[in-house]
Amino acid sequence: MSILADNLHALDIHFPSLSHFLKDYSETLTIDDYKTSVSRTGCPTIEINGQLIHSRFDPQKESYRFIENQLSGDASIYIQGGFGLGYHSEALLELTEDEILIIVEPDIKLFYHAMCLRDLRHLINCGRIIFLIDSEPDNVLAILEQFPGKLVQIIITRSLYDYKQNYYDSLRNKVGNYISRKEVNLSTLKRFGKLWLRNLSENAHLLAEVPGIRSLDHLFDGLPALLIAAGPSLDTILPYLEKLKERFILVAVDTALRACLKENVEPDFIVVADPQYWNSRHMDRCPTDQSILISDTSTFPSVFRQIKGKKFLSSSSFPLGLYLEENTELKGKLKAGGSVATAAWDFCRIIGASEIWCAGLDLGFPDKQTHCRGSFFEQRVHWLSERHRPAEDFSWHALIDAGLHKVEANDGGLTWTDRRMNLYVRWFEEQMEKYPVLQSFNISQKGIKIRGMGFSTLAEALKKPINRMEIDLKLNEAGQIEPSPGLYSELIKSIESLIENLSSLHELADRGLQLCHKLEENFKKGHEISRILTELNKIDAAIINQSGKEIAAFILQNFITDLLGEKKSPTPEQTINNSISLYEELNQSIGFHRELLQKALKNTKISQE
Template sequence: MLINNRNLLRTKNRLLLEQLNQPSTIADEKIVIEPSKVGIPTLKLNVEGKWKYIHSKYDPNKEARRTFEQFELSNDTEHVIIFGVGLGYHIQLFIEAFPSITFTLYEPDLDILAYCLNNYSFEKNNRINTIVHDKTELYNELAKLTDLHGNSIKVLALPSYMQVFKAELDDLYEKMIDILKNKKNHLITNVSFQKQWTINAIKNFSKVLKTPNIFKDVNNLLFAGKPAIIVAAGPSLNEEFDNLRYIKENGLAYIFSVGSSINSLIDEGIYPDAACTYDPKEQNQIVFKKLKDKEIDNIPLIFGSTVGHETIEDYPGQLLHMITSQDTVATELLSGLKNHKIVLDAASIAVVTFQLLVTLGFGKIILVGQNLAFQNKSMYATGIDYHSNFNIDNEELIKVEDVEGNQIFTNQTFNYMRKQLERYTTKVTDQIVYNTTVGGANIKGTTYRRLIDIISADLTKSEVEPNWFRYNSNYDLDYSITKIQALKKKKKDLIKLLNDAKNKINQIESTLIVNADQIEARFQKFDKVFGKIKKNKFYLTFISPMIRVQLEKLAEISRQIKLAKDYQVKTNLVSEHFGNIIVEIESALTFISEELEKLEISIKEVIRTKNDD
């Protein structure tokens, strides 16, 4: 391998370098390097017994120039993925033509890549982000690139690669679309919930203090190796009420309801061993209206700590909690959380509950009513009347495979939930996961079995401990008070830093200095102050989670500011965008200050109540 390429891989992809260093014999029957008509080398590849030219057999350089001329690059393109390195004729052409763009090289054939790196030197390697061959590496790189460049990524594929490696190219495009969709969903979720997560975390904190942590306070040995059922609200649930009733009456498995299924179960007189909830929206309380109206007090509720606070305010039964990944308040104010689990936020309560059951150590996890698709134009099981305005004709439908290999209709939301659930079902090693949902979407990592068959073969004895949830909270309340006092001091520091940052912006705006070094020094002083703001503990705990979308946009703008050569342009960008973010911070700070006072009072009330007991 040429020394320039070896140095490039040593810094960019050491694993690939080690792979290429392994002894390898390229069979003549697969790859042939031969002179083109103009004398420079060209390459042909044996594809299923037929020779396919990767480069022109007449003039590879001319072909590369023609590819370059046909390639359309928009002004906002920041990064190009070159699909297929071949012998490298096209690569140097593009790197030299676009000096402000960075590149990732992806070669699906390791033998072609090895030959290229042995014979073609990537001299301008500072512009090559990395070289990848493995699909997993490519997908990881795509995730990083989309975080950095968003939609400003373009794929360049040689015409020959479009034909010879069509499946790999289709995979690349599909993965890019998935990542961008996930990024969009992530953005939509953050826009919708960024303030609610923090507000709920604060308002729920006194309930968190008073209720047992399902991971920390409850004896998890009660669940070790036991069977558990996640009951979702899909239309297939209608077929399983008798089976679930039999399981409940005989204690054959722990039953956890998720989402709206609690209403269907209540209508059938089947009370789950626990209901689970995590949705931060105010409307989430509607799910439990029937239970509250009936004053049912013997169904424990396991709530995520950022759930809509209205949901748990007047819940009649036992409450338990799990700390969610969106809760920056509990992780700062609670003692003893470092060695205990949290659940990662997800698109569906079923995904959160699956994490919960895996962490608790259940041996079998059985999915019921997890359709994630439509059944006879129905979206929900019976007993759920607050989605009556649903109309399948208004949905953008896509086809997926069901549990028996048939094609069924779903929508983007259900499909996203399924893919997210599969991230967990495909990775568990200590659990067997059964999907019993008749007519539901196939979920990778699960085995389809009818629930009646599982009952007769596997659920043959009583497994449920009736009072498994009868535990007390064990948090250090004095620790929480001490933490709040410390945060109030950090709030004062933050206010001073914000005033200092505004002064620094005013100095930049009003400067009459023409010396470039002096102007740059003022920008550096502002950067130093803003850096302190970002490290402030009050800001990190309460403020930044509430404005995460604005901060992501600011990070994108910051790249433009760093690249700006004109100091007036740079000044305008700093003044506008950092000025706006300071206003956002001050607005959030005013709101949080009021809530923090209420929080301190509620903690002291919990302490008084505990002392009285």
């Protein structure tokens, strides 16, 4: 058999789809497409566009040295960008133990050459490699989702990067964004997880009282929207807000509400997406009669009392909220981008805005300012100011603490921003790419330049035709929308059912904890443990099949991530201790959820009356 036939036979066993893919293209993928040569050590190398992708002297040794210098030693998953002829993958396999290797090669012809020139069966048969050949970078993220909690490192082969720079830049950016978002999500969960759930239990009755944003889907087709964020550049727009309201649907984030009302302009919609008490203060002494509130059940409860107008709910991002919605009425999801401005942009998209213009969307700190004048944030800074530490110093220290750097602004200059804002910029850029037909414009000169979002001026915005009469007609139509009938009884029934399921789950977890303590004792004494392990396996299987487990596990994600992210295989003693800790954490979570659900049940029954 030939080298290619041997490799294809191995692929048939372990990667049949990839094998079929190569065979289908074998007639067009010839060995003569690239220039091959033999290195001094006798190993093949290859030349693309006049550049060798492996050493002409010793490709194996030099690939080994490159990978050795790149390895962090902490990762559980390595993404290798560029397979070439497989030398770097061999080095990565040799230098790691049981880590997962994701091999990404965008060039099917190059991969075919490798299959023809080198015996790669040891790589194909190793059981630790996942191949992504001729595949979009986004597909890497789908694989990473299958391994939650694992630390990831990406290594891009230097010579192959020069060959397909755009592809590898995209791969690096997408993986980097994915890792950053996961880190932020876990950090946010650790900080706010229990607060989200407390707020949800207080607001659960709203699921039966308030319609969902899905009922607004495309209601405003053909009308432009103005997203009003609270960045410093909003100050230059506010004097013209009344004229802009004649032309645009005004969708304001909560932090911009106070500034709008100071101009005697009430936004059409107010978007709130923060569970904290301090965030609810943005609505203090902000009387609104006509504005429609867009939020979800994790918002601080007082917000729903402060905003007097019509309300619409978006779907919860959390297992408990999703469970209650699935058993009552799905409200409609807003894309999570980590910021209220990202939620507001997606809301504008959902309601059918023909264009989305953005004011105050700086995503940075022009002139070292953090918010527009008159926002609650700015007022709080002044309240906290001391004689020897003026308000300007508070803002600047907030920026320094966030890790400042400068990036290109819309006017071609440079604007300060930080790592958190970078995540929001990337989110917007992903949406611009995903919805190319929906045009978005930013009228913040000193705001961060967002790839795919056009820069325009206030003067151009004011040239838009007057649409207020048509907008008001649609708003009146929105005001007539009501939730589905009969939701109270469905909500009460779902809460009672969940409390019962969590009680059963508690019994299983409590039994598992008792067995783990017995297992620990028997292991230390050298007694027989097989029966205990068998019973624990049965309990674990019952927990996995138990309704409500995802809800109880929600606030355990950081704990579980820490367990999954352990680099070294735990000792038997550590495994037992981890099991004890897991059952203890699960029991505490169940107790916490049951307490909140009892409160939600009580509030819902009172509201029904």
